[in-house]
Amino acid sequence: MTVSAKAPSPDIVVRSAALSFGGDVLFDGLNVHLPGGRCTCLLGPSGVGKSSLLRLVAGLIAPGAGGKVSAGDGGMIAGRAVWMGQSDSLMPWLSARGNVAVGARLRGDTPYSEALARADDLLARVGLKGREADRPASLSGGMRQRVALARTLFEDRPFVLMDEPFSSLDAITRFMLQEEAARLLAGRTAVLVTHDPLEALRIGHEVLIMAGRPATLGESIKPPGDPPRDPADPRVLALQGELLRHLTRAREAA
Amino acid sequence: MIALRASITFAGLIVLWQAIVTITDLPHYLLPSPMRVAATLIERSDVLWENTLITVLEIVLGLILGVACGAICSLTLMASRLARRWLMPVLLASQAIPTFAIAPLLVLWFGYGLASKIVMTVIVIFFSVASAFYDGLRRTDPAWLDLAQTMTARPARVLWFLRVPAALPSLATGIRVASVFAPIGAIIGEWVGASRGLGYLMLQSNARMQIDMLFAALLVLAVFAVALYALVDRALRRLISWDADRLPAED
Incomplete structure (x- = not known):
């Protein structure tokens, strides 16, 4: 059933991106490398700039002077990415x-x-x-x-950018949709911004934690096995506990 | 329910009217009784009907043309920066001129016939349509625009397939307001210079102290104005059914 993009989807490379809102620096000199054909989940306290980073990758906001967003194959991301936002935005x-x-x-x-x-x-x-x-x-x-x-x-499209697309759904619907999305979007370079550690662990090949001001990205966490993962898996649950501790520390530091 | 409420209100107003006539005991050439007006309505129905047709034609044509002008104007403003810079101030200034002041000029330019009244109606309603629609066009949900941008949408198609449908409820608001003001435009036009129409009839009756006729013409006009609004409202609800779902039906 899975339809992968014809060619293997390239990486996403963000180089020295800077963004500030009215003198408030969200991030500066931020470097991100997101592996091609995989789903990377971006976790972090609210207001840290996760969504802004995603919008920057989508080309909806500029990466600042000297900043650059490009695909691993040297091309652009904008024009080859598809956006899935928090609201369904249906007409x-x-x-x-x-x-x-x-x-x-x-x-x-x-x-x-x-x-x-x-x-x-x-x-x-x-x-x-x-x-x-x-x-x-x-x-x-x-x-x-x-x-x-x-x-x-x-x-x-080879790039799928998702900004908390399931956050407004009830638990069961969210659970089912996470699985479907993971299955249907397999093979594409996906970025999912979420505040739910379990969601990140269920459908991400990698999980990144974004924290601090200016924000930085932590070491990528690679949960075992392939997504969508079983939320009852003890390894997933152990990682969830660890992520929650991480996020709590990140919020207290802020 | 609506019909019942309307007839209760109507009956109430008639009673009040009769009460004022009885209490003040004004002569009938100043304030005619409801019965007298009703009699005039029936006896002079041929004259009334003839003039009503003219006024209705002016109002309906003026409404259609005014809505078209307003919509085209807001689309132009939306599509072109140049138009926004040069046309917008002109539009705003044009609204500062009282319509009454230019009515004689319009009669001079467009004659005593239909044309001057239609132009008058267009001038009266066009701005409310243009400003409501333009406002709607500018307020497209940013999430939709982001989506369109990531989809590499073409600007002209974003305007036509996204901004325009999203602004239809605002356009509908403008048209509703326009349908209320359209009769005013036509009547002003007829007052200033006409040989036919309800406004002309009112003016003539007033001059001849035929106040019962004036009331009859006024009544016909009021009934038509309410009917026009109801009709326009219903048509808009049907056309923009996806938005009408979110509005209560009876308001």
Whole structure:
């Protein structure tokens, strides 16, 4: 079922990125290397700049003078990345299928009927067969985030940037969606910003902790086994405890 | 429910009106009784109908043209920085001129017929449509715009497929306001210079002390204005059903 991007997805390299908001330095000279084809989860206290770093990678904000964001193959990230935000950002006037194919509409690069047919396939893959014509208002929160996931798959890009996409869902829905996302996005270079250590451990190949002001990134933590991991695995639980201690220290230091 | 509430209000107003007539005992050429006005409505229905058609035509055409002008204007402002810099001040200044002041000029330029009233109506309503729609176009959810940007969307398509639909509820607000003010534009136009229409009829009746006729014309106009608003509101709700879901239906 997994559709990987055709070529192996490249790394993401951020060099000496700087960002400040009104004299408040979030980070300065930040270097990050995110391995290609893997999912890296970014953990850290709120307000530390995780989301900003993600937006910077997406090209939504500039990396500052001297800063540079590039892909491991020398190309750009912007234009080859797909964004999945905290809110599903579905357009209320479009059907589920129209929302999945919205990228084709906004670019005008594929015949729309073709795009809609592909959208229907993707909706079936995220378990929404039969709901293609429904407007977002008639879908539950979990279904809406599934549509957003299908929209992410529709873009079919090597880089997937996710900013707490599951944080507003109830525990069970979140659990199921984490698994689906991990399965469907396998093979792409994914970055997931989250505040939930267990989520990071379930779907990340690597976990990075961002802390301090200006923020720095800690050593990458590589949980054993392949995602999606079983949350009942004692090794996962032990790591979760460790991450929680880390994060508590990070917040107290701030 | 709405019909019941409306008829209770209507009946209440009639009773109040009759009470004022009875208590003050004003002569009928100053304040006619409801019965007298009703009689005029029936007896002179041919004259009223004839003039109502003219005014309705002016209002409806003015509304359609005014909404079109307002929408085109806000799209232009949105699409071009140059337009924002040069057109915006002109628009704002144009609204500072009282409409009444230019009405005689419009009659001079566009004649005594339909055209001057339609232009008048367009001038009265166009700004409320333009400002509401423009406001909506600028307030597109930033999350949608971020999404569009990462999708490498084309700017013209973002405007047409994202900003415009997202601003339709605001445009609808502008159109609702416009449908309330459109009759005012047409009536002002008719007062200043016309040979037909409800406004003309009112002015003539007033001059001839036929106050019952004036009241009858006013009543017809009020009924039409309320009907127009209800019709426009209903049509907009149907057209923008995805947004109407979030509004209570009876307000």
